[in-house]
Amino acid sequence: MRIHFKTSYEHDIRLFPDWWSFCVYATLIVIAVALPWLMDDFFLGEVTNVLIWAIAGLGLMLLTGQTGQASLGHAAFLALGCYSCIIFMEQGWPFLIAFPAAGILTGVVGTIIAIPAIRLHGIYLAIATIALSILADDIIVLMEPITDGVSGKFAPMINIFGIEIERWTTPDRFYWLVLAVTILCTLAYRNLLRSPLGRAMAAVRDSEVSATAMGVHIARTKAAAFGISCAITGLAGALMGFYAGAFNNETFSIVISITLLMMIVIGGLGSIHGAFFGAVVVAFLPQFLSMTKDLIGGSSVAIPGLETGVFGMILILFILFEPMGIYGRWMKIRIWFELFPFARKDMFKRQKSYLKTERLR
Amino acid sequence: MSTLLEINNATLKFGGVVAVNDLTFSVEEGEVYAIVGPNGAGKSTVFNLISRFYNPYAGSITFDGHNLLDRNADSVADLGIARTFQNIELFDHATVLQNLLVGRHRHRKTNLVQEMLFTPKVRQEEKRHREAVEEVIDFLDLQPYRDKMIAGLPYGVRKVVELGRALASGPRLLLLDEPASGLSVEETQDMRWWIDDIRKQMGITVLMVEHDMGLVSGVSDRVLALADGAKLAEGTPQQVQSDPAVIEAYLGAGAA
Ligand SMILES: Nc1ncnc2c1ncn2[C@@H]1O[C@H](COP(=O)(O)OP(=O)(O)OP(=O)(O)O)[C@@H](O)[C@H]1O
Ligand SMILES: [Mg+2]
Numbered sequence: 001m002r003i004h005f006k007t008s009y010e011h012d013i014r015l016f017p018d019w020w021s022f023c024v025y026a027t028l029i030v031i032a033v034a035l036p037w038l039m040d041d042f043f044l045g046e047v048t049n050v051l052i053w054a055i056a057g058l059g060l061m062l063l064t065g066q067t068g069q070a071s072l073g074h075a076a077f078l079a080l081g082c083y084s085c086i087i088f089m090e091q092g093w094p095f096l097i098a099f100p101a102a103g104i105l106t107g108v109v110g111t112i113i114a115i116p117a118i119r120l121h122g123i124y125l126a127i128a129t130i131a132l133s134i135l136a137d138d139i140i141v142l143m144e145p146i147t148d149g150v151s152g153k154f155a156p157m158i159n160i161f162g163i164e165i166e167r168w169t170t171p172d173r174f175y176w177l178v179l180a181v182t183i184l185c186t187l188a189y190r191n192l193l194r195s196p197l198g199r200a201m202a203a204v205r206d207s208e209v210s211a212t213a214m215g216v217h218i219a220r221t222k223a224a225a226f227g228i229s230c231a232i233t234g235l236a237g238a239l240m241g242f243y244a245g246a247f248n249n250e251t252f253s254i255v256i257s258i259t260l261l262m263m264i265v266i267g268g269l270g271s272i273h274g275a276f277f278g279a280v281v282v283a284f285l286p287q288f289l290s291m292t293k294d295l296i297g298g299s300s301v302a303i304p305g306l307e308t309g310v311f312g313m314i315l316i317l318f319i320l321f322e323p324m325g326i327y328g329r330w331m332k333i334r335i336w337f338e339l340f341p342f343a344r345k346d347m348f349k350r351q352k353s354y355l356k357t358e359r360l361r
Numbered sequence: 362m363s364t365l366l367e368i369n370n371a372t373l374k375f376g377g378v379v380a381v382n383d384l385t386f387s388v389e390e391g392e393v394y395a396i397v398g399p400n401g402a403g404k405s406t407v408f409n410l411i412s413r414f415y416n417p418y419a420g421s422i423t424f425d426g427h428n429l430l431d432r433n434a435d436s437v438a439d440l441g442i443a444r445t446f447q448n449i450e451l452f453d454h455a456t457v458l459q460n461l462l463v464g465r466h467r468h469r470k471t472n473l474v475q476e477m478l479f480t481p482k483v484r485q486e487e488k489r490h491r492e493a494v495e496e497v498i499d500f501l502d503l504q505p506y507r508d509k510m511i512a513g514l515p516y517g518v519r520k521v522v523e524l525g526r527a528l529a530s531g532p533r534l535l536l537l538d539e540p541a542s543g544l545s546v547e548e549t550q551d552m553r554w555w556i557d558d559i560r561k562q563m564g565i566t567v568l569m570v571e572h573d574m575g576l577v578s579g580v581s582d583r584v585l586a587l588a589d590g591a592k593l594a595e596g597t598p599q600q601v602q603s604d605p606a607v608i609e610a611y612l613g614a615g616a617a
Contacts, residue, residue: 012458013487188477195476195483196462196469196490202455203463210450213412214530215438215467224473270454 013194032179036172045167048175050276050283051182052239057264057275058185059232064261065270066198067225068205069118070125072257073132074233079140079252081106081234082241086153087146095158103235110230111223118222133254140249152248155241167243178239185232189272192228201225255308262315268327277326285311365390365534365566366411371420373406373590380406381417382590388534393560393567395577397601398587399610404570405447406590408536411568412444413437424534438467441533445523445540447570453512457522460511461497464529465490497525501555517548524555528563535559537569541576549576556580574602586610 016022036044056078063069085102089095113132120128140147147153158165158177165173192198200221203211208218241247259282267278286307322329366388373381380403388394396404409415411422413434422429424440432440443464452460468490471483498504501521511519520540527535540556541549553576559565560580571577577584578598586593586607594604601607 010488012491013484191477191479191483195471195479195487196466197473197476199455199459199463200466202459203452203466206452206454207450209414210446210452210526211463212414212434213438213444213446213450214463214526215435216463217435228473228477 015190029183033176036175041171044171044175046283046287048167048171048178049243050279051175051178052236052243053260053263053279053282054276055178055182055185055239056233056236056260057267057279058189058272059229059234059236060260061264061270061272061275062189062192062201062232063225063229065264065274066193066205067201067222067229069222069225070122070261071129071229072126072254072261073113073129073136074230074260075252075254075257076132076136077106077110077230077233078237078240078256079136080109081237082247082252083140083147083153084234085238086155086241089156095160099235099238102238103231106234106237107227107231110233111227114223114226115219118219118226130254130257133252133257136252137249148248150248150250152246152251153241154246155244158242167245174242178243181235181239185235186272188228188232197221197224259311262311264325266315266318266325268325268330271325271327273330274325274327277330281314281326282311363390364388365425366568367421367423368407368410369421369423371407371410371422372418373403373410373415374418380590381410383420384587384590384592386585386592386595388566388568390533390566391560391564392582393556393569393580395581395584395598396568396570396587397572397574397577397584398593402587403590404587405538407587408444408538408570411437411442411536438530441531442536443527443530443532443534444536445520445527445538447538447542449516449519449523451511451519451523451526454510456508456510457503457506457514457525458494458498458508460522460526461494461529462490464497464526465493467530493531494529497529500528500558501525517544520544520548520552524552528559528565532565534566534568537567537571539570539572541571541573549573552576553579574598578602 011017016025031038035047039047056074059077060071060074063071081102084105085098088098088101093101117125117128141149143149155167158174160177163173164170165177167174192201200211200216201224203214203216204218204221204225211221212218237252240251244251263278263282264274265278266281267276268274289307289310318325324331364387368387369385371381371384372379382403384403384407396407398404406415410417411424411429413429413432417430424442427440429437429440452463455463468486470486471480475483498507501524503518503521503525506514506518506522511522514522520543524537524540527537537556541552544552556567556569557580560567567580569581581598583596584598584601585595586601586604588610593606593610594601596604
């Protein structure tokens with residue numbers, strides 16, 4: 001059991017609460033950097049995929065988990081990030097400029113779209129954002145001269161100061177690029193959490209009335225959440241484009257939006273860990289399913305919708321039994337071990353709160 | 362002593378219900394001013410008018426020379442007005458510390474980009490906010506709960522956290538909507554000392570709504586009795602309690 005002694009205000013502000021967690025994350029990063037030497041190219045590709053999904057998950061997590069605004073339109077922002085990055089590069093912009101520019105453009109567009117959307121709450125916002133996902137497809141087809149419509153585009157070679165990066169020929173370099181973006185996005189997310197804007201987002205999520213009374217501008221905070229969320233999603237979209245190699249109007253469909261939302265719910269809403277846990281599930285589920293199908297000898301039969309069905313089942317099970325997602329379960333197991341043997345069974349039960357009727361006289 | 366808050370001829374209707382009816386009163390700097398009245402008298406509605414959640418149908422509200430009606434609800438806090446809610450409006454999925462830190466939001470001096478990069482300026486500001494919040498935690502004895510989620514806290518503690526969040530904003534005027542409702546006798550006693558200290562040590566003016574007459578007469582300088590949105594009586598706690606119109610209103614409400 002670790003006990004935190006707070007010796008200064010700095011303590012709560014630090015990125016890592018103690019030496020132990022610093023060591024854990026440092027080790028994790030060292031392993032992540034060394035991964036290309038530890039794994040073959042196939043698995044490295046899979047891990048790259050997990051990281052890209054995790055970045056997209058971080059983007060949506062900021063909006064849905066942190067600010068409480070559900071969106072089923074994030075596939076549109078993935079598409080915008082992807083198309084703009086590659087179109088910028090086709091104009092001759094170097095990757096190091098085109099990539100952040102694509103993120104900023106997606107963020108700005110997201111903020112502009114948010115201004116009318118933030119008047120909507122909960123399910124209505126979700127429904128309105130579905131329209132975005134559907135529109136994106138049509139817009140890509142309509143803007144054929146720039147987007148090449150249904151025939152689609154190919155991702156060009158990335159060139160950073162003469163170093164060539166491509167998914168198939170140099171999977172290790174592509175992996176390191178994705179890893180760097182992942183770390184930067186995670187860091188930015190963490191920084192927001194420990195500063196006023198991040199707390200204002202949580203305030204908007206939990207109680208708009210009292211957030212207002214504390215001086216939080218609701219619309220501005222939601223717009224900022226949309227902006228940052230879309231920018232991160234745009235970056236993920238660009239990386240998805242490079243990962244896929246080729247893409248067209250159907251690559252970023254509404255299914256991607258739904259998968260992304262389910263992913264962060266399964267991972268655990270409102271936590272950075274949740275985005276990563278969810279990404280692991282999303283990225284490995286197809287592999288896992290085909291392997292189990294091989295095991296039970298049914299590999300020759302194609303079952304349409306199997307993946308989606310299993311995914312939906314997992315989601316329902318989580319909502320019923322572990323609404324905090326994988327991260328919630330993880331925390332419980334960790335605390336159980338830390339407190340061993342003092343953990344009690346009802347420790348995680350919610351305390352009932354009574355309103356004033358509790359008082360009889 | 363100067364007048365801090367002034368409400369003149371304020372009227373507010375919800376459809377056919379006149380929730381606040383041509384109400385005029387003022388709160389002096391440094392006093393504890395209590396509003397009492399039967400259920401549905403319009404006490405919380407007065408608070409919501411000051412917070413600018415509702416627009417008065419007629420009348421004016423001024424705070425320290427500023428016309429409150431010129432402002433939106435989110436810029437009331439900037440003037441140094443903080444409040445609690447009758448039904449506790451905390452940020453349930455955040456810790457006590459984070460809740461109190463939201464109270465500091467009106468002192469935010471950094472922008473989105475600086476915060477994402479966590480520049481030295483942000484770090485320095487964060488330290489300042491945390492110093493202020495730790496003082497509130499010490500004052501209200503919230504140390505054991507600092508890193509606990511609100512969702513798991515007992516009712517009495519939440520009530521204190523909400524007071525803490527309002528105090529953390531460093532207000533000049535504190536609006537407390539039924540600070541003692543639902544509290545045990547001991548907790549109410551604590552609340553009484555705190556309100557006394559808030560006024561005497563911190564020099565914060567307090568405007569509160571409370572049903573517990575023991576608490577009201579214990580801490581307040583002046584009391585306003587409301588019924589059906591209109592002023593029934595105003596004066597010292599003793600004067601108001603012995604006012605025939607007030608006794609009538611309470612007995613009438615009790616008999617109904
Ligand atoms: N948002 C609203 N819409 C419609 N009517 C409202 C609204 N808020 C308050 N009212 C009505 O205004 C009147 C005053 O309500 P208010 O909440 O101010 O009473 P109160 O004095 O705070 O009572 P309590 O002691 O029960 O808290 C009541 O008749 C109430 O039904
Ligand atoms: Mg009330």
